[in-house]
Amino acid sequence: MKFEHVDRLLVAHRVLAEQGHDELHFGHLSAIDRANGVMWIKRGDIGFAGVAEEHLTAVNLAGECVFGQGPLHTELWLHLSIYAARPDVQAIAHSHAPRVVAFSAVEPDWPIIDQYSAEMSNGLCWYDRSGLIITQELGENLARAVGSGRTCILRSHGLVVADTTIEGAVVGTVEFGRSVEIQLMARTLGTVRPMDPADAEPMRARFAERRETRVRNMWGTIASSPRR
Amino acid sequence: MKFEHVDRLLVAHRVLAEQGHDELHFGHLSAIDRANGVMWIKRGDIGFAGVAEEHLTAVNLAGECVFGQGPLHTELWLHLSIYAARPDVQAIAHSHAPRVVAFSAVEPDWPIIDQYSAEMSNGLCWYDRSGLIITQELGENLARAVGSGRTCILRSHGLVVADTTIEGAVVGTVEFGRSVEIQLMARTLGTVRPMDPADAEPMRARFAERRETRVRNMWGTIASSPRR
Amino acid sequence: MKFEHVDRLLVAHRVLAEQGHDELHFGHLSAIDRANGVMWIKRGDIGFAGVAEEHLTAVNLAGECVFGQGPLHTELWLHLSIYAARPDVQAIAHSHAPRVVAFSAVEPDWPIIDQYSAEMSNGLCWYDRSGLIITQELGENLARAVGSGRTCILRSHGLVVADTTIEGAVVGTVEFGRSVEIQLMARTLGTVRPMDPADAEPMRARFAERRETRVRNMWGTIASSPRR
Amino acid sequence: MKFEHVDRLLVAHRVLAEQGHDELHFGHLSAIDRANGVMWIKRGDIGFAGVAEEHLTAVNLAGECVFGQGPLHTELWLHLSIYAARPDVQAIAHSHAPRVVAFSAVEPDWPIIDQYSAEMSNGLCWYDRSGLIITQELGENLARAVGSGRTCILRSHGLVVADTTIEGAVVGTVEFGRSVEIQLMARTLGTVRPMDPADAEPMRARFAERRETRVRNMWGTIASSPRR
Numbered sequence: 001m002k003f004e005h006v007d008r009l010l011v012a013h014r015v016l017a018e019q020g021h022d023e024l025h026f027g028h029l030s031a032i033d034r035a036n037g038v039m040w041i042k043r044g045d046i047g048f049a050g051v052a053e054e055h056l057t058a059v060n061l062a063g064e065c066v067f068g069q070g071p072l073h074t075e076l077w078l079h080l081s082i083y084a085a086r087p088d089v090q091a092i093a094h095s096h097a098p099r100v101v102a103f104s105a106v107e108p109d110w111p112i113i114d115q116y117s118a119e120m121s122n123g124l125c126w127y128d129r130s131g132l133i134i135t136q137e138l139g140e141n142l143a144r145a146v147g148s149g150r151t152c153i154l155r156s157h158g159l160v161v162a163d164t165t166i167e168g169a170v171v172g173t174v175e176f177g178r179s180v181e182i183q184l185m186a187r188t189l190g191t192v193r194p195m196d197p198a199d200a201e202p203m204r205a206r207f208a209e210r211r212e213t214r215v216r217n218m219w220g221t222i223a224s225s226p227r228r
Numbered sequence: 229m230k231f232e233h234v235d236r237l238l239v240a241h242r243v244l245a246e247q248g249h250d251e252l253h254f255g256h257l258s259a260i261d262r263a264n265g266v267m268w269i270k271r272g273d274i275g276f277a278g279v280a281e282e283h284l285t286a287v288n289l290a291g292e293c294v295f296g297q298g299p300l301h302t303e304l305w306l307h308l309s310i311y312a313a314r315p316d317v318q319a320i321a322h323s324h325a326p327r328v329v330a331f332s333a334v335e336p337d338w339p340i341i342d343q344y345s346a347e348m349s350n351g352l353c354w355y356d357r358s359g360l361i362i363t364q365e366l367g368e369n370l371a372r373a374v375g376s377g378r379t380c381i382l383r384s385h386g387l388v389v390a391d392t393t394i395e396g397a398v399v400g401t402v403e404f405g406r407s408v409e410i411q412l413m414a415r416t417l418g419t420v421r422p423m424d425p426a427d428a429e430p431m432r433a434r435f436a437e438r439r440e441t442r443v444r445n446m447w448g449t450i451a452s453s454p455r456r
Numbered sequence: 457m458k459f460e461h462v463d464r465l466l467v468a469h470r471v472l473a474e475q476g477h478d479e480l481h482f483g484h485l486s487a488i489d490r491a492n493g494v495m496w497i498k499r500g501d502i503g504f505a506g507v508a509e510e511h512l513t514a515v516n517l518a519g520e521c522v523f524g525q526g527p528l529h530t531e532l533w534l535h536l537s538i539y540a541a542r543p544d545v546q547a548i549a550h551s552h553a554p555r556v557v558a559f560s561a562v563e564p565d566w567p568i569i570d571q572y573s574a575e576m577s578n579g580l581c582w583y584d585r586s587g588l589i590i591t592q593e594l595g596e597n598l599a600r601a602v603g604s605g606r607t608c609i610l611r612s613h614g615l616v617v618a619d620t621t622i623e624g625a626v627v628g629t630v631e632f633g634r635s636v637e638i639q640l641m642a643r644t645l646g647t648v649r650p651m652d653p654a655d656a657e658p659m660r661a662r663f664a665e666r667r668e669t670r671v672r673n674m675w676g677t678i679a680s681s682p683r684r
Numbered sequence: 685m686k687f688e689h690v691d692r693l694l695v696a697h698r699v700l701a702e703q704g705h706d707e708l709h710f711g712h713l714s715a716i717d718r719a720n721g722v723m724w725i726k727r728g729d730i731g732f733a734g735v736a737e738e739h740l741t742a743v744n745l746a747g748e749c750v751f752g753q754g755p756l757h758t759e760l761w762l763h764l765s766i767y768a769a770r771p772d773v774q775a776i777a778h779s780h781a782p783r784v785v786a787f788s789a790v791e792p793d794w795p796i797i798d799q800y801s802a803e804m805s806n807g808l809c810w811y812d813r814s815g816l817i818i819t820q821e822l823g824e825n826l827a828r829a830v831g832s833g834r835t836c837i838l839r840s841h842g843l844v845v846a847d848t849t850i851e852g853a854v855v856g857t858v859e860f861g862r863s864v865e866i867q868l869m870a871r872t873l874g875t876v877r878p879m880d881p882a883d884a885e886p887m888r889a890r891f892a893e894r895r896e897t898r899v900r901n902m903w904g905t906i907a908s909s910p911r912r
Contacts, residue, residue, distance in 0.1 A: 024631060024674045025571045045673045049681060096571070098634060102641035105569035106648055113333035114384050115253050115324070131655040132662075156570050156651050175252060178326060184644055185330035189412055192334055195384050199359040206360075217273045218252045225277060341789035342840050343709045343780070403708060406782060413786035417868055420790055423840050427815040434816075445729045446708045453733060480859060480902045481799045501901045505909060552799070554862060558869035561797035562876055587883040588890075612798050612879050640873055 001067040003033060003040045005166065006053055012170045013042065015222050016093065017049035019174045023096040027158065030079040031091045031166050037061055039079055043070030063136075075132055077139030082162050085143040089162045091169040095177070096158045103180045105156045111194040113186055116179035118200050119207040119214075120172075123150035130156035151176060167219040168211075174222055229295040231261060231268045233394065234281055240398045241270065243450050244321065245277035247402045251324040255386065258307040259319045259394050265289055267307055271298030291364075302362050309367030310374055310390050317390045319397040323405070324386045331408045333384045339422040341414055344407035346428050347435040347442075348400075351377035358384035379404060395447040396439075402450055457523040459489060459496045461622065462509055468626045469498065471678050472549065473505035475630045479552040483614065486535040487547045487622050493517055495535055499526030519592075531588055533595030538618050541599040545618045547625040551633070552614045559636045561612045567650040569642055572635035574656050575663040575670075576628075579605035586612035607632060623675040624667075630678055685751040687717060687724045689850065690737055696854045697726065699906050700777065701733035703858045707780040711842065714763040715775045715850050721745055723763055727754030747820075758818050765823030766830055766846050773846045775853040779861070780842045787864045789840045795878040797870055800863035802884050803891040803898075804856075807833035814840035835860060851903040852895075858906055 003009065009031050021027055027048065030041040038058040042051050057068030061084065063076045079092045108126050112118050127145040131138070133154075142160070146152045151172055152160045161172035186192050194200075207214060231237065237259050249255055255276065258269040266286040270279050285296030289312065291304045307320045336354050340346050355373040359366070361382075370388070374380045379400055380388045389400035414420050422428075435442060459465065465487050477483060483504065486497040494514040498507050513524030517540065519532045535548045564582050568574050583601040587594070589610075598616070602608045607628055608616045617628035642648050650656075663670060687693065693715050705711055711732065714725040722742040726735050741752030745768065747760045763776045792810050796802050811829040815822070817838075826844070830836045835856055836844045845856035870876050878884075891898060 022677075024627075024634060024677060025575075026673075026677075045669075045676070047677050049677075098638050099641055101570045101572075102638045103645055105638070105642045106646035109646055114329045116329075119253075129655065130651045131659060155649070156655075171252075178252060180645075182326050182330045182333070184641060185327055185412060186333045187646070188416055188644055189331055189408075190334035190337055190415070193383070195358045199357065199384075203359060213273075217254075220273070221250075221252060221254075221275050221277075342785045344785075347709075399708075406708060410782050410786045410789070413783055413868060414789045416872055417787055417864075418790035418793055418871070421839070423814045427813065427840075431815060441729075445710075448729070449706075449708060449710075449731050449733075478905075480855075480862060480905060481803075482901075482905075501897075501904070503905050505905075554866050555869055557798045557800075558866045559873055561866070561870045562874035565874055585883065586879045587887060611877070612883075636873075640869060643874070644872055 001058055003031070003056065003058070005031060006040075006056065008166050009040060009056070010051060010053065011223055012166050013048045013051040015170050016095070016173065017047065019222060020099075020177060021095040021097045021173060022048045023098070025096050026073070027094045027096045028073050028075070028079075029091070029093045029166075029169065032083050032089070033058075038066060039083060041073060041076070041079065043068065044073035045071050074134050077136050078133035078142060078160065081136065081139030081143040082146055082160070085140075086146075086148075086162060088164055090164050091166040092163075093161045093169040093173045094158060095173050097177050099180045099184065100159045100177060101157070103183070104153050104158060108153070111183075111192055112200045112204075113192055113194060114179075114182055115203065115207075116175055116182060118195065118203040120151055120176055120179050121200075122204055122208045123148070125149045125152045127152050127154045130154070132157075165215070168215045171215045171218045171222070175218070229286055231259065231284065231286070233259060234268075234284065236394050237268060237284070238279060238281065239451055240394050241276045241279040243398055244323070244401065245275065247450060248327075248405060249323040249325045249401060250275045250277050251326070253324050254301075255322045255324045256301050256303070256307075257319070257321045257394075257397065260311050260317070261286075266294060267311060269301060269304070269307065271296065272301035273299050303360055305364050305367030306361035306370060306388065309364065309371040310388070313368075313371040314374075314376075314390060316392055318392050319394040320391075321389045321397040321401045322386060323401050325405050327408045327412065328387045328405060329385070331411070332381050332386060336381070339411075339420055340428045340432075341420055341422060342407075342410055343431065343435075344403055344410060346423065346431040348379055348404055348407050349428075350432055350436045351379055353377045353380045355380050355382045358382070360385075393443070396443045399443045399446045399450070403446070457514055459487065459512065459514070461487060462496075462512065464622050465496060465512070466507060466509065467679055468622050469504045469507040471626050472551070472629065473503065475678060476555075476633060477551040477553045477629060478503045478505050479554070481552050482529070483550045483552045484529050484531070484535075485547070485549045485622075485625065488539050488545070489514075494522060495539060497529060497532070497535065499524065500529035501527050530590050533592050534589035534598060534616065537592065537595030537599040538602055538616070541596075542602075542604075542618060544620055546620050547622040548619075549617045549625040549629045550614060551629050553633050555636045555640065556615045556633055557613070559639070560609050560614060564609070567639075567648055568656045569648055569650060570635075570638055571659065571663075572631055572638060574651070574659040576607055576632055576635050577656075578660055578664045579607055581605045581608045583608050583610045586610070588613075621671070624671045627671045627674045627678070631674070685742055687715070687740065687742070689715060690724075690740065692850050693724060693740070694735060694737065695907055696850045697732045697735040699854050700779070700857065701731065703906060704783075704861060705779040705781045705857060706732045707782070709780050710757070711778045711780045712757050712759070712763075713775070713777045713850075713853065716767050716773070717742075722750060723767060725757060725760070725763065727752065728757035729755050759816055761820050761823030762817035762826060762844065765820065765827040766844070769824075769827040770830075770832075770846060772848055774848050775850040776847075777845045777853040777857045778842060779857050781861050783864045783868065784843045784861055785841070787867070788837050788842060792837070795867075795876055796884045797876055797878060798863075798866055799887065799891075800859055800866060802879065802887040804835055804860055804863050805884075806888055806892045807835055809833045809836045811836050811838045814838070816841075849899070852899045855899045855902045855906070859902070
């Protein structure tokens, strides 16, 4: 059994590791093969770096492993519930990057202060419960919070980005990390000034309309280099 | 068609990447060839790192591509309007470095607290509108804000440095990034104490008078190494 | 004379160096060989990086060197007293990582805000005196503070992790460093929101129960790469 | 003309660069040859990295170049005045590291919160004027501020460490940088708790008494690796 887009999925794992989204408490990334009714995801005992084809498992939509070896991630329902609720979603990234986790652990506050926050404000949501997503019920709770959005901040936990492509899920995760960096430095430097909505809203709309091209350009950049 | 200073322009792109000014939401750098009525700038779908001669385009002063391939940057008027208003300017750098963007997103405050802020205070201005510079009119607004200055902070957006040489524009950008780092750490460490104007003003004047030598020395340092 | 687990001990030194726990004011790591009544620890004039078998010394339980060369660490009683009080402990790591020292120098505050702080809250204690642990009496004071715990923050000094395995002591040290990073960024980003105990307590219990597997997975990650 | 300790001086330049003390606005390091009445210092147009024997100049005690090529540093009197006032001093390091400059730009505050600040508190002083040290008179002002101390913070400028050996001046500079890192993180993490003087004073005295051994050990560590 082999996933048609295995090469893209493996590059995506490398990129997440290189961009600071690998962690001791592992995050995970999945892609769905709806024709065959399975989701592909790495085994649960390793991080993003060094993931090769042999580390991938195929899990059916009931959460049962149908291909591959090794322990599974305990949060399979984080992925499966969103795939069930959202036929448009093809890939889901879940990051525990330290800056993302830190952001998820403070009072929710997402002022639009730059191009990143303008772009990410499109389809952003917050999931206010902090435990692991280890049951179908918890997964469905999360899927309801995500709704039709792309980017969800999980309190005291991390980030979920649900996208129509593997590359889009990874780019969204990397953008979110950069956005948090900027928020962090701005809050240290002084009094943050949110953008005038008259400037921010057209920017958000412009970026949303051109999302496909933007993802392609950003992916070209991060897929070719550890940090840019 | 070939730009006389193409080698300097390519090194300048590498230096901006190495010094932390590359970003997913790309910045850009231009140099003008006034004799031939064109500005040289990289294509719009890539960042600073890895830019080679084949990625450069020539754009005439009406914003039309006359040489080279690939999509153009959408903010050509950011460059063209300043060149039109300022015959002394030969190169313009535009950075989206995270720390620069963070600085641009807070209440304007530029205390002179060290040699960087003293040096950068020479010809510093603020552009208080936050959208992209995608029309001639917006470019002209920006050019008016820049006036006869060198360094302009664009609210919630980034930095523009307009200089008489390619190297000067890059050095000014790198210096600004370092200056923000110091401002950030100082504001974290305690109560900032601006320099006595009786000390700061002679320093500013001394640095301005020796700018050419200083740029040459700093360029020698950053052009030979990723981070110094 | 040779320590049975010398290879594991040497890898552990490399990992501590790679994960940011090496410092000018050296930390140290020990493992005990209870059958032979000695503890193995590097000589006192070098840091974690580059430690080879020739740099290891064996010290008996009275603090006398019985094998190896070079000056000893002055804080041998930090280790010996805990080994005396805790038959279950096989290895002890002592870190002076800058972020750990910084954390040890502020008012004690350990809100559970993420998976790291939930996991580390298991067996966490504070030693409120700030001098070096250079006598048996001071060592016994520290051992009393540690009690049956695993992780102890030494005021204005650093960290001690006492574990049942070499790998567990190192993983606990690395986890603590990551946890401090997240606490630091969260406190910069905004108002920290501790987890609901109804979520935090099951997470702590779950992680404690699966500690052995978790340590193995995390060790696999950090032993194969400088930073992940 | 050749300096007896040229090899040590060159390694010292490399170490300062590797430890984050190189900067666009160059710092400098000198060593004195009292028998021949000259001080050795690099030429003024380059940073610490890559300094080779050909970049060294010899300057007599009146500030005149007697050997070597290239522009001199403008702050020669920073060094010469201290050498004149302090027959025990053999080497002087002057750093513009960003974190050091940031620390020099805020209200003076040096709580003893860890082993670094305890050690550095020995012979620490503040020079409260912020301009460049470009005249003999300014140099003498600084030398008076330094007095019999080792480490002097120059407001809005940087650091001077005057020591009895080249290695001691460099180690003192590196220790100060680490100390500022810890102060910065502690102030971000929470309310700093200065050490009890009953703990801090014996630590300071102990470190002072063992300074020679400590410098040798720390030098061994930093001279063999970029960052530890």
